[in-house]
Amino acid sequence: MRRALIIGGGWAGIAAMRTMSRHGGSDPGQPTTCRGPRIGGAANPLAATLVEERPYLGGRARSFTDRHTGDEIDNGQHVMMGCYHGFLSMLDAHHTMRRTEDLLEQQSALRVAFADTTGRRSVLDASRLPGRAGIAAGLALLGGLSLRGRLAALRLAALLLQRKASGKGLTCAQFLERYGQPLDVIKRFWEPIVLATLNAPLHLASAELLVTVMELAFLGTRSDATMLIPKTGLSSIFDSVSRHQGRFQEHVGVGVNRLVIRQGIVERAVLGNGREMAVQAVISAIPQRALERLLASSGITDHGLPPAPEMSPIISVYLWYDQAWMKDDFTAALGTTVQWVFDKRRIRPGLVALTVSAGSSLVSEPTEVIAQRCDAELRQLFPELRGIGLRHSQVIKEKQATPLFTPHTVRPAATALQPLAKNLIIAGDWTDTGLPATIEGAVRSGITAAELVYDVVG
Template structure:
């Protein structure tokens, strides 16, 4: 028996001790699955709160939690929902079957599937109701969508961006601005000129066309900080896992053959049988001793991965401006509007108390791929956002802006540029008991909560495989309808 086999056999007979470095969604997902498979899990997060890039911050005026950016899942995000169900948190996701689009003229165009047509025809009526496109433009978009679905799903550095590919299909500028950018910039966090053809295809095929329920959105009903620190962490602790916030791993120790643990910022050593690194791509190399780098040639490439910013504009108004929980805004700087769940169900509910300090009405506007905002005055951005809202909802024109915050995450997501799929690392590493988790690893998904959860599940599966406890941990994708399969392959 080799040394490697001997270690694996020994660990198969007892509870493996696994360290997870990083308390974002990927690390939490890995922890959940490993705890379920009888591992002793200790999760370490450098910050005082969990969540990583998909986290929250305290409002300095009220102390309430505000998400850096409103995150949503879709019906196609089967592993994200699986995580919520496993931890008993499915009630904290509110599902919406109707999406509310507002065209440049302010007209509302609801997007909802047909109850009886099969995929992908289930969205034909919903698409046809988007009146901010002419009938000819809608037909052109439909033809282009079918051509896109029939494109190979492969990606390389020589592949075109989705913007270049669309221009090659002679797509008009209006279609680019009012359809393709609206969907893809929000879904991928990247512009059409930078995003890959393969990533765009995945959004439309998996997110809208392959299955009847793929397009619906799931919105968390509590701030992400509460979701992670109270619900997920509580579930883990109740099953014996350790959650250590404020403990920053500084460097691994052991050898290139086998990691034995790590040293934290207080110079305390922690010993483990396996380690999962679940930190942003730029931080991985810092955790690896310099004399190990030669055994991991691609390690230095991680720091060069391009990223894309997302800006959220947090607004407190003296009155409600809309009853809708969310809205997609077409052809403007603002892209999505979200209303806080606790807002009154009707504008009439708050008319009599508009000036009450306790009755501030909170909305969040999300702007993805927001590089162009970096050089703009912050007040000017907020002013334009308020103009966007007033052009759609008359109540916003007369509403008084009590206060605001503009938050930009400069590395909110990795940039899904052509060829990036080939650069993403697997969850296994050249060091046999060291593993990676993060939406930026090989998941087949763009930078999403689903990608983060998938990476955590895949990393957990690799850990279990290394201790002779193999398990397939991924939740199945939504099945593709027969008509969709035939259309996409014809």
């Protein structure tokens, strides 16, 4: 039987697998937009095997059990948006497992609460008017901004809507300066968006990606701009789209050690357990540096990939308080190391998840120091925490959370790695999806890669 090998069991790999299995006729979901022929009943059908070197699927978006409390927590709080169309249609198509509404809480319109260390609260509320006018009204009424700041932000939003603001070749800091954004609106509005969506500081982050985020998410439809917060652990969401059957198999705990490439074709893969697998096509759904290591162990250093971008860390902190205390589901924190606070009362009343994006300054600090600092900052931000004790903490440092895309980063397309091997197709959040390194980017790259497999194998 002809076989495609998918290397890597993160969102890119699983999206490739699902696209192929639905296409190959073994999946009860609805047809995808895949271009290739239906091959389920063909005389020589195509099988797909996904291998993941870790003992679990999910890659950088997974959950695990905290040993002290037994609670299921994520490797870091993830937030999706209504504009994650690839991700959402993948969940929706899989009716046999859990429904999307059981997995994710979706806002009816964008609403973000902000808190600062003076105790001031403000809310960006897009529900007052329909469509994009709602975001404009929300911005116009956002508290804590000077009149000048508000007008400047509205002017830039209008330019973005008319596609008249370009971020090409600029960092976010340069872009915001060029479009006359005063400091208060940068600190209280733009910086939280950049950190949350690009995981990079303003002086490094690509403004082109910020423009994309604004166009697709905040200035898209009312539904596109909403936030979706997982109701369960990330691994449960992942489980709802994995577990394939028949010709489509997933194996965890076994990696690919080496590829045998001859005359521009990958012929075989050598797995970590010593097994060799003959392949007609390979989708590499692993991070760029992992792919470079795999190619090096296959004797290839001249792979034609652009230099791998630096990776940007995210520090996530879980704090277990004696009782629930948050008024909003989540709040953006201003003027503190902590940037976002999420109420995790669904898991346990009093549990909160904190996020520090672009967290390189915290990476080398001891975890107890980080937890103490975060607790102290929360008490400054939220007077309602007075008298409530902290019982337990967990700090997770994801040092390789996402690639840091600057204006100078070159991202290769999710396509065959030519001229090295015409049947080796690359996917992953780092490829040129046009999006920041996100679950949605990973999913879209996986779908594209799966479609290309049919072009390769015929």
